[in-house]
Amino acid sequence: xxxxxxxxxxxxxxxxxxxxxxxxxxxxxxxxxxxxxxxxxxxxxxxxxxxxxxxxxxxxxxxxxxxxxxxxxxxxxxxxxxxxxxxxxxxxxxxxxxxxxxxxxxxxxxxxxxxxxxxxxxxxxxxxxxxxxxxxxxxxxxxxxxxxxxxxxxxxxxxxxxxxxxxxxxxxxxxxxxxxxxxxxxxxxxxxxxxxxxxxxxxxxxxxxxxxxxxxxxxxxxxxxxxxxxxxxxxxxxxxxxxxxxxxxxxxxxxxxx
Amino acid sequence: xxxxxxxxxxxxxxxxxxxxxxxxxxxxxxxxxxxxxxxxxxxxxxxxxxxxxxxxxxxxxxxxxxxxx
Numbered sequence: 001x002x003x004x005x006x007x008x009x010x011x012x013x014x015x016x017x018x019x020x021x022x023x024x025x026x027x028x029x030x031x032x033x034x035x036x037x038x039x040x041x042x043x044x045x046x047x048x049x050x051x052x053x054x055x056x057x058x059x060x061x062x063x064x065x066x067x068x069x070x071x072x073x074x075x076x077x078x079x080x081x082x083x084x085x086x087x088x089x090x091x092x093x094x095x096x097x098x099x100x101x102x103x104x105x106x107x108x109x110x111x112x113x114x115x116x117x118x119x120x121x122x123x124x125x126x127x128x129x130x131x132x133x134x135x136x137x138x139x140x141x142x143x144x145x146x147x148x149x150x151x152x153x154x155x156x157x158x159x160x161x162x163x164x165x166x167x168x169x170x171x172x173x174x175x176x177x178x179x180x181x182x183x184x185x186x187x188x189x190x191x192x193x194x195x196x197x198x199x200x201x202x203x204x205x206x207x208x209x210x211x212x213x214x215x216x217x218x219x220x221x222x223x224x225x226x227x228x229x230x231x232x233x234x235x236x237x238x239x240x241x242x243x244x245x246x247x248x249x250x251x252x253x254x255x256x257x258x
Numbered sequence: 259x260x261x262x263x264x265x266x267x268x269x270x271x272x273x274x275x276x277x278x279x280x281x282x283x284x285x286x287x288x289x290x291x292x293x294x295x296x297x298x299x300x301x302x303x304x305x306x307x308x309x310x311x312x313x314x315x316x317x318x319x320x321x322x323x324x325x326x327x
Binding site: 016017018019020026039040041042043044045046047049053054055064066067069079082083084085086087088089154201203204 | 267286287291292293294295296299301303304319320321322323324325326327
């Protein structure tokens with residue numbers, strides 16, 4: 001079981017709710033993914049707005065993880081967190097601060113400052129960060145409930161480009177490590193789990209697949225397979241060949257029989 | 259009733275003085291849950307909307323949940 005802030009989850013696949021073409025597709029994809037924890041964003045409300053995303057998610061029993069996307073500083077993120085807690089009635093938070101709209105790289109200085117403040121205010125803080133082992137340790141020390149290092153830039157679907165640093169983070173961390181961003185294929189998710197990540201967060205790769213519902217199911221299987229492989233203990237790698245079958249003089253022996 | 263002007267998500271809105279936050283929210287957004295309001299950057303819990311009177315030049319920011327990753 002995955003345990004975050006004393007809450008247990010049987011699914012190790014967290015999913016985002018963005019970029020789906022239809023709300024109904026999103027609901028069915030979330031169901032197929034087996035996820036129990038889903039992310040949401042917060043935006044200004046226009047009077048005519050009629051898209052109610054909260055009700056169907058809440059009715060389906062998902063634990064909600066609002067994010068602070070759009071915040072460019074610690075102050076803005078803290079304000080977004082307080083608004084999210086009021087709007088959604090949860091003190092769980094995916095803390096993300098990315099001032100640069102091109103690469104959406106998380107700002108480590110602002111993120112650490114905001115995390116410290118939000119932990120003091122009683123939030124369960126899951127910060128989205130670069131795959132920086134030192135920063136992840138610092139975030140753990142100020143009381144974050146998990147860390148969410150990136151595999152590759154958000155929405156890029158490029159996989160675990162940060163794998164060498166993810167390995168260090170996974171080895172050092174005393175809180176769950178959730179690989180977020182960049183996971184574009186089920187095989188990427190499986191790899192993260194094989195390497196010992198506690199969970200992965202996937203959004204774009206499911207939402208923008210040709211068949212999001214089938215892709216959600218594929219990610220579910222990949223995460224389960226990767227986790228099982230990690231627990232089973234991966235076999236080592238070698239530079240040269242090592243035969244899988246016994247090396248006996250089979251042909252020679254056969255010859256002697258004649 | 260003297261009218262007052264304030265900002266709601268950046269838009270200028272005219273109201274009678276003495277209007278409460280609860281009245282404004284109901285008129286503007288109807289019966290709707292899962293909204294959050296900051297009045298001059300301080301979040302006002304929903305339980306306090308009915309006793310929060312709005313003033314000239316107040317700044318209100320109204321948010322709700324949308325799809326996101």
